[in-house]
Amino acid sequence: MIDVRGVSKVFTIPHQKRKTVFDRVFGRGHYTYETFPVLSDVSLRVEAREFLGIVGRNGCGKSTLLRIVSGIYPPTTGTVKVDGAVAPILELGVGFNGALTVRDNIFLYGVLLGVPRRRLETELAGVLDRAGIGRFEDARLETLSTGLRARLAFTVALLAQAPILLVDEALAVGDEKFQAQCLVELHRLKDEGRTALLVSHDVNLLRELCPRLILLEGGTVRADGPPEKVIDRYRAL
């Protein structure tokens, strides 16, 4: 269950990106910054075992919302309650390093996602197999194609057995086969009874997975309901 109540997020953006110490000490110019509200008074509730989809145009606050639910950013006001461990898959393969071997990357990315090292060791062969990498575990990651890297990241991410998934457009990479594979996995996770908050521009994917969608626009929830209705509103923006 995810319960977001009255969440607002305001970023303060200094006029010069980051102030230098010199400016601060010698007071060149005033300490000016702009406040930039990204989310204002967002409330939503995702029940256990529910898959909720979020649509919205670029810059509407989708990613910020997921980061707040993940606990990466603190909200400016409001509260977020999440009961259960969360696996944020906001960017596939973040933390991967091309210079390290495939095996080292699996361990690094895996523990970052909260999978215990011991489990990664026992699952190693299975991960390599499912990702289609086979015997290249000692190769440097940079020798793999972009698609293979994405598959590897997705396979490792699936090991995180968190009951709550937060997925941000992460599956938009890879070829058709990979995307189909992702869809199968998401269906499986849904059947297993996990809870998910999915952000995507792919309305077909959302229609297929989520019985309910919300539309985020200008940092507020503009529509909430069955996919067709919300997608119509989204397209009318």
Added chain:
Amino acid sequence: MPPSSSPRSLLRWEVMRELAVSDFRLKYYDSALGYAWSMLSPLLMLAVFYFVFRFVLGVATPGYLVYLLVGLVCWTFFQDCSYAGLTALGGKAGVLKSIRVPAGLVVAAGVLSTLITLGINVTVLVVALALTGRLSGLAPLAVLPLACLVLFAAGTSFLVALAAVQFRDASLIWGVLLQALFWLTPVVYVANTGPVAELLYLNPLARCLHLIRWFLLYDYLPTFRFVVVTVAVCAGTFIVGFALFLRRQARVPESL
């Protein structure tokens, strides 16, 4: 479905270890001499400083070579450790913005990876001293000031990491401060007595270095008070650095 039976603290330790080990590997990635560089860089500095101080400036202190070596191993650690703090968060911005990892863990991993190098270097140093019969009987006591050095360096790293998030020019300023600190610490010169030595005691790094050399090389037992003050100052630096960092930790990902 619980995430796993592993406690949170174990997972945190695993994240830190994995980040530190990959940092350590990447530092020497593709270099012809690999890990040997962790020992070679203090040795090359040793050659330069020994030449300048022994032959150009005519320093005639007996045992100056080992004195210098101990100083450089410790100083290299402090320098690398503080640079790790300076660059750790910026280098892992992507991770911090998309995975929930405490920022402090990322800094700690940077510290840990330089600690690996220190461990290797101190081991080699002690073995070399033992083989040449220069190791003092008090050598096991050196563990204490070495721990102080690590605490002081780690505390500094957390402070520098925080500064680097807030000010773009932190790395430039730290470069200058580090130079100043290098010359205010008896790394390459000898200052054991006199008012200048007393003044240098204000510098925790100088205190650590004195103690490490006294225990490791000179069989000299300082006053209890000297040891206690050193431990207190270094532990205090660590506590202050870490506590200040923890206070701002939650805002680190959005500030990157």
